[in-house]
Amino acid sequence: TRDIAQKFNDRYGADLLRIPEPRIREETAVVPGLDGQKMSKSYENAIDIFEETEKKLRKKVMGIVTDSTPVEAPKEPEGSYLVQLYSLFAGADEVEAMKASYRAGGTGYGHYKQQLFEAMWTYFEPMRQRREALVADPAYVEGVLESGAQRARAKAREVLERVRQATGLGR
Numbered sequence: 001t002r003d004i005a006q007k008f009n010d011r012y013g014a015d016l017l018r019i020p021e022p023r024i025r026e027e028t029a030v031v032p033g034l035d036g037q038k039m040s041k042s043y044e045n046a047i048d049i050f051e052e053t054e055k056k057l058r059k060k061v062m063g064i065v066t067d068s069t070p071v072e073a074p075k076e077p078e079g080s081y082l083v084q085l086y087s088l089f090a091g092a093d094e095v096e097a098m099k100a101s102y103r104a105g106g107t108g109y110g111h112y113k114q115q116l117f118e119a120m121w122t123y124f125e126p127m128r129q130r131r132e133a134l135v136a137d138p139a140y141v142e143g144v145l146e147s148g149a150q151r152a153r154a155k156a157r158e159v160l161e162r163v164r165q166a167t168g169l170g171r
Contacts, residue, residue, distance in 0.1 A: 012166040017159070031088065032081035034064050049124045050131055061117040066109040074105040082112050089119035 005017035030038050033045030077083045077099040087095045164170045
């Protein structure tokens with residue numbers, strides 16, 4: 001999209017099309033899946049936050065494969081996808097506490113998985129509630145969609161008119 005808009009603007013000598021800017025935070029550019037790879041439905045390592053029941057989500061999180069480091073041994077938090085996932089849902093202090101606990105040893109991965117599950121469940125709770133409210137009120141959703149479509153059509157007409165004028169394809 002950026003390339004097309006830039007080429008169009010360069011060719012017709014104006015800023016007719018807005019150049020979209022990426023809005024990806026570096027710390028969330030790649031979210032690890034349940035197996036440590038990039039999270040993806042095609043890898044079957046994704047977590048569907050809206051379809052998972054509490055029990056299913058807990059089972060998925062507790063099923064994350066970890067190494068066989070003994071409970072009492074210190075663990076390296078850097079590179080741990082449990083820590084990486086946890087950092088997406090917990091505050092900085094909580095993440096640092098988990099990292100310190102990793103380094104200190106004496107805590108098993110099951111404890112960290114439980115922490116991750118609780119952080120995820122809590123983080124997504126308002127979104128699950130909002131989704132339930134929207135599913136229960138399809139007329140409201142339809143109204144929002146119609147209103148958005150009207151605004152989008154008006155904006156598209158405006159942009160297309162400028163494009164037609166610039167390209168000489170005006171009606």
